Amino acid sequence: MAGAVVAGTAVAVPLLTTGEKTDGRPKTLVIPEGRRAAQVYRAVDKALALPPGTTRKSLAKADLKLPEDAEGNPEGYLFPATYPLDDGATPEKLLTAMVDTANRRFNGAPVAAGAERNAMNVYQAVTIASLVQSEAATEADMGKVARVIFNRLERGMPLQLDSTLNYALNRSTLATTREDTKIDSPYNSYQRMGLPPTPIANPGEAAMRAAIDPTPGDWLYFVTVRPGDTRFTADYREHQRNVAEFEEHRRDAPAAAG
Secondary structure: OOOOEOOOOOOOOOOOOEOOEEOOEEOEEEOOOOOOHHHHHHHHHHHOOOOOOHHHHOHHHHOOOOOHHHOOOOOOOOOOOEEEOOOOOOHHHHHHHHHHHHHHHHOOHHHHHHHHHOOOOHHHHHHHHHHHHHHOOOHHHHHHHHHHHHHHHHOOOOOOEHHHHHHHHOOOOOOOOOOHHHOOOOOOOOOOOOOOOOOOOOOOHHHHHHHHOOOOOOOOEEEEEEOOEEEEEOOHHHHHHHHHHHHHHHHHHHHHHO
16 A cells, blocks of 8 residues: 555665765764665775775675574664774774674663563564664654554554665655555565565664664554654544645645745
């Protein structure tokens, strides 16, 4: 059902940035929250002045300490932070630092206990956190977005999150079409039940907190009608009205901008 839950994040995905420079060389690499692994690989290539694709190819020899469920895919575990770029920096060292940081943040008692309290393992919690990070318009909305995800899972409803379609299609947009919702992909949460097979981004701590301690509520739907106006509801008809308002605002936005 197209538009059942509409992503609230910005469409534009800015380039990952390197920090202050010394003698023309980047001093640090900043990984913002919510970036995908593919974006992180490109950022590392750029920061180290390596040919495109070098960091992705280095995964095989990086010996990353990932959970078994990840099957070697570090998506979700490239923790958003600022990493130093010393003279000995390599893709393997940077990826290892990111995964080790994620393990320290995710494998502590609070996260493990929170995941168990919600009948899931830590990897599933990271997956939900990645959805929250990708969908929530603001940090204040993260707990509510997490609750929508849990409520839909508990009721046996498909998640119907546009962010998972964007991940499958390697894009970032709010303009999801009905055809998009029919793609054959394990990340198509309109067609497939349950969580996607992996995280879809690298979440920060706020999204992780929301995933293990969602805000109480009965909401099943949400849509960001305009910046600062995300509406949550358990009533489908009310949600349809909110989506119609979102569509109207999106149609009017280019004219207003012009």
